[in-house]
Amino acid sequence: MILFVMGVCGSGKSTIGQSLAKELKYPFFDGDDFHPQANIDKMSKGQPLNDDDRQGWLQALNQKAKEVKEGVFACSALKESYRQILFEGIPWGQLVYLNGSFELIDTRMKARKDHFMPPGLLTSQFQTLEEPEYGLNISIDQEPEKIVEEIMENLSPGNQEFGLIGLGVMGKSLARNLAGKGFKLALYNRFVKNSEEQVAEKFIEEFDELNDCKGFEDLGAFVNSLSTPRKIFLMVNAGKVTDLVIEELKPLLDKGDIIIDGGNSHFADTQRRMEDLKANGLHFIGTGVSGGEEGALKGPSIMPGGDKEAYQKIAPYLEAIAARDAQGNGCCTYIGKGGSGHFVKMIHNGIEYAEMQLLAEVYALLRYVNGLSPEQISDELQSWETNGLSSYLLEITHKLLLKKEGEAYLVDLILDKAGNKGTGSWTTISMAELGIPATMISSALFARYISSFKQKRERYQKQFDLSTTKQSQVSTNDLRNAYQLARLVNHQQGFELINEASKQYQWELNLPELARIWTNGCIIRSELMEELIGRLKSGTDFLLTLEKEELAIKLEALKAITIAGIQTGVSLPTHLSAMDYLNTQLFDYxxxxxxxxxxxxxxxxxxxxxxxxxxxxxxxxxx
Structure with missing residues (x-):
């Protein structure tokens, strides 16, 4: 723990700080000792310091705190901007504000001898003072011993620096990731008799990296174990459950505490919660997390949105556990204001819907038109990875096609009814509201809806028993080119949707930076996403980055495979959607x-x- 004891000059920072250091067995550092001589000379002449004077002083204190990791610092960090510099990169820091009246401190200042700061500067200090809305607010109108006793009683007893609520699959993986980076966690899971008992405690016992973590079933005890400002990551079901947990937390939290929602919440719900908690002096960060169970454990792509100052307090945690891009930087960035973090995660999932459906359609053509076995299709898809089409979804698709149960391929034993969890439909609604034709996402969503009517489809097929036109095998070269062009259209439509939302909601989103954090950790990471970082600097019209000859070749290939689908009765909703979109853009009919x-x-x-x-x-x- 780093403890910053602040207040105006004469509030007793050094006296209280030294006593606290003795109690905690920590080293003590007097902020005055870090002033350069120029600052001391200026104050000795009765001249108040300005922000430029304090910049180097605050940075020196911050650097020392990072070096020692445990200590008590006494300094007059009177403005919030000063405190931001002090706490930069020190999420384990805690603040104590010594609060006293001008009259009381003025009397003390006049009685003090041999200090470089004259009593006349006290007025300017009170004029500069911005009282913090977080940390411990301690009245100095009592004996120093009582002040120290009050501070010790109110310091977070366990000093756990980061809290996580909800130990489902994703919650557990994120907890292990955070703990593995050296963070001391408080973990909470609800208590349900004979069903969910001592979940956190048992989880901690299971993994060595969780040795410094503490588990709780009592929410109040969980909250009290956290250092301030408290940082609490919610990994619970989106919707009503998230609202219920927030309502339980609100009366237990203090001004300046931060709640981070890592679920797949709708961005409008995030904005509503943000405004509601702001009225209570609490911060709310809506955070998209992509990568599934493995990504959460080894490094996900993280999309936090909300108040930027609050994000800076949690940035060391999120950036530490994020996946790394090609340059070694974390796949986590401040997205923007309001519900922007959850919005871009929603669009990420929409793009993901179409990417998955495109691969399913590629499989269908190779299986039902070309007559290849799953193993042969796997070989074909694996060869595409070396032809500029490398992606996480392509990789897992050619791997899953090899899985067998006995002599049967597992894919042949899986019922063709696809599920969905809502983000695809939310994306389609946003598309309509924003007026952007992200047609491939909606086509992929409707394909899942249609698949759920399995019995109805079987009745039609049995009753009509239609034969389809025989089709010679589709060219795998055409199929690869068609798939490549359709993917470009899908990504263009997705980023156009994000760009329009940024304009309408005034989020000022950085699209190249967004593409960067999607290059690793997330489900739609791919070689194409790496390329889009540069393309997005010129806008979202990715088609304009193609040469005419390249576009013509790929367009003919897309026509050929969509015709094959129509003739044989193989459903190709996303390829057809891409074809139709391109027809409207490239031809004037x-x-x-x-x-x-x-x-x-x-x-x-x-x-x-x-x-x-x-x-x-x-x-x-x-x-």
């Missing part, structure tokens, strides 16, 4: 003019004219 004429005919909705597209709207009496 208008249809919206008919729609506008229809709307004007039955509803007098008016239309614009091609000879004056920016001019007035027109209405025609059609009969």
């Amino acid at each position: 208008p249809t919206a003019n008919i729609i506008q004429a229809q709307r004007d005919f039955f509803g007098a909705h008016t239309y614009k004219r091609v000879d004056d597209p920016e001019g007035p709207s027109h209405h025609t009496v059609w009969e």
Whole structure:
């Protein structure tokens, strides 16, 4: 623990700090000793220090605190900006504010001798003072012994620096990841008689890296074990459960404490919770976490959004456990204000839906048109990884195709009814609300919906027993080119959706940085995502980065495989969606003019004219 004891000059920082250091058996550091001579000379002349004067002083204190890791520092960090410098990179720090009236401290200052700071500067100190909304607020209108006793009683007893609530699969993996980086955790899981008992305690006993962790079933004890400002990561079910946990936490927390929601919450819920907790002086960070169980343990991609100052207090934790990009930097960054963190995680999942469906369609063509076995398809997909198509989803797909149960391939034993957890539908709704045609995401979502009607599909197939046009084998070269082009369209649509949300919600999102943190740890990490970091610096029109000849070759390949799907009856919703999107973008065969004429005919909705597209709207009496 690093303990910063602050207050105006004359509040007793050094006296109290020295006593606390003795109690805690920590070294004591007087902030005055870190002032450069120029600052001392200035104050000796009765001149107050400005922010520039204090910058180097605060940084020196911060550096010393990082070096010693345990100690008590007395310094007059009067502004919040000063305290931000002190706490930079020291999440284990705690703050004690010695609070006293001007009259009391003025009397003390006048009685003090041989100090370089004259009593006349006290007025400027009170004018500068910004009282902290976190840490311990201790009145100095009592004896020093009582002050020290009060501080010792209120210091977090276990001094656990980071809390995590919810020890499901993801929660446990994140806890092990955090503990493995050296952080002292408090872990809480609910108590359910004969079902969930001593979950945290038993989990801690199971893994050596959790030795410094403490487990709880009592929420109050869990909260009291944490250093301030408290940092609590929620890994519970999104929706009502998250709201219930927050309501339980609110009366137990103090101003300045931070709640981090790591679930798949809807971004509008995140914004609502943020405003509600802000009224209580609490911070809320909506954080997308991608990578599944393995990613959570070994390094996920992390997308935190909310108050930037609050993020800086939790950044050392999140950035430490994140996956690393090609340059070794953490795949975690401050996304933006409001619910932006959960929004971009939602779009990540939408892009993921389409990426998964594209691979399922590739499998379908190779299996049902080309007649390849799962093992042969696996070999084909594995060869694509060396042709610029490397991705996590491609990798796991060619691996899962090899899995057998007895003599049967496991994929042939899995019922073709796909599940979904809501983020795909939320993305589709946001697409409609923002007016961005992310058509491949919605096509992938509807493919999952259709798959759930298994019995209905079987009835149709049995009743009609239709034969389809025989198709010669599709070219694997065409299939690879088509898949590559469709993926580019999918990513373009996803990033256009994020870009529009950034504009409409005034989030000021950094799209190249977002692509960077998606290059590792997350489900949609890929070689293409690495390339998009540079492309996004010029905008989201990825198609414009293609040469005409390259586009023409890939477009013909996409046409060929979609025709094959239509002729054979193999459903290819995302490839067809990409094809249709490209047709609307690349060829000028208008249809919206008919729609506008229809709307004007039955509803007098008016239309614009091609000879004056920016001019007035027109209405025609059609009969």
